[in-house]
Amino acid sequence: MIYLDYAATTPISDNALHVFNEVSKNYYGNPNSLHDIGTSSKAVLEHCREELAKLVDAPSNGIYFTSGGTESNILAVKTLLRANKRKGKHIITTAMEHSSLYNFFKQLEYEQGYSVSYLAIDKFGQVAIDQLKEIISNDTILASIQHANSELGTIQQLEDIGEILHHNGVFFHSDCVQTFGKIPVNINQLKIDSLSISSHKIYGPKGVGAVYLNPSISWSSDFNNSNQEKGFRAGTVNVAGIAGFVTAAQDICKNIEFEQKRLSNLREYFISKINDLEFKMEIINSKSQLPNIIGILLNRTQGDYAMLEFNRAGIAISTGSACSLGDQQPSRSVMELGKSEAEAKRFIRISLGKSTSQGDIDKAIDICKKVSNNL
Structure with missing residues (x-):
């Protein structure tokens, strides 16, 4: 997986x-x-x-x-x-x-x-x-x-x-x-x-x-x-x-400087591919951003449905902080951005680590495409 x-x-x-x-x-x-x-x-x-x-x-x-x-x-x-x-x-x-x-x-x-x-x-x-x-x-x-x-x-x-x-x-x-x-x-x-x-x-x-x-x-x-x-x-x-x-x-x-650059490159690669394919999703970006976290707002697909689709494909992602998932509430952080409760429920998070490769990112992009097309 x-x-x-x-x-x-x-x-x-x-x-x-x-x-x-x-x-x-x-x-x-x-x-x-x-x-x-x-x-x-x-x-x-x-x-x-x-x-x-x-x-x-x-x-x-x-x-x-x-x-x-x-x-x-x-x-x-x-x-x-x-x-x-x-x-x-x-x-x-x-x-x-x-x-x-x-x-x-x-x-x-x-x-x-x-x-x-x-x-x-x-x-x-x-x-x-x-x-x-x-x-x-x-x-x-x-x-x-x-x-x-x-x-x-x-x-x-x-x-x-x-x-x-x-x-x-x-x-x-x-x-x-x-x-x-x-x-x-x-x-x-x-x-x-x-x-x-x-x-x-x-x-x-x-x-x-x-x-x-x-x-x-x-x-x-x-x-x-x-x-x-x-x-x-x-x-x-x-x-x-x-x-x-x-x-x-x-x-x-x-290895903090090397890994920071490597993960930033993987994150930018993911975003560029998403933008090129014009998927119906919004990548959350900040002026100052951790290189390993990619927050995504799907257009109409619920985050928990998307997470299950990723899991079926052998990819582990999340719909937010693991410490607050049990209450099934929409992300506070996403709602603080001015998003509605319905929009916050369409949030998923992909987070990268030292074993993440470009091939892993490509597979994640394929599932994003599947999720985006199967509304």
């Missing part, structure tokens, strides 16, 4: 799997244990922390390992809210955020009395910078804006956003799960206070992720008497998973 759903998850790489197995067998101690076996595991853990910090140009004491992107998002936001709670209860975000954060912010609104402002976006999926300036108030304590959208591939200009937020004393979190390993992610350049990343999006093991949190921010633990990850989260640290994760991160970042 041809796999074109890399934005949902990736297969673990041979190198990451090898490291995971070796660390599982040889460094199985709890890193909080004081005996030699525990100490050796702690040494591996701290080495991984230092190596991951280098990849985002961050101090290693700001890196915390988690169980994945969702936990990273929620723990980062909770921590920043507690750290700035005396200032107020106003949060700025977008309706395009990952479901983990979108649903969490709705919960904060309804259950804890927070005021949440959702920034508008333009036709390219970019947040409205002028609106951001207008809605910041004296009680604004946090903004959370994803680095890139998992369905559209739109990259936000975090540098400009961060400048505005920091000038106003507002903490800034960004979900970088879709961007890390695909484009450069640099803490200082992006001007963010925290970020979240996930292992299984970059050919690492599932169940592992990380948060960067600015060490200059004074925060308190949400977990009483927890000494794992300095109290940032509870539970025994998954040293083997972290080692596999960091190995995958190092591998993908080594």
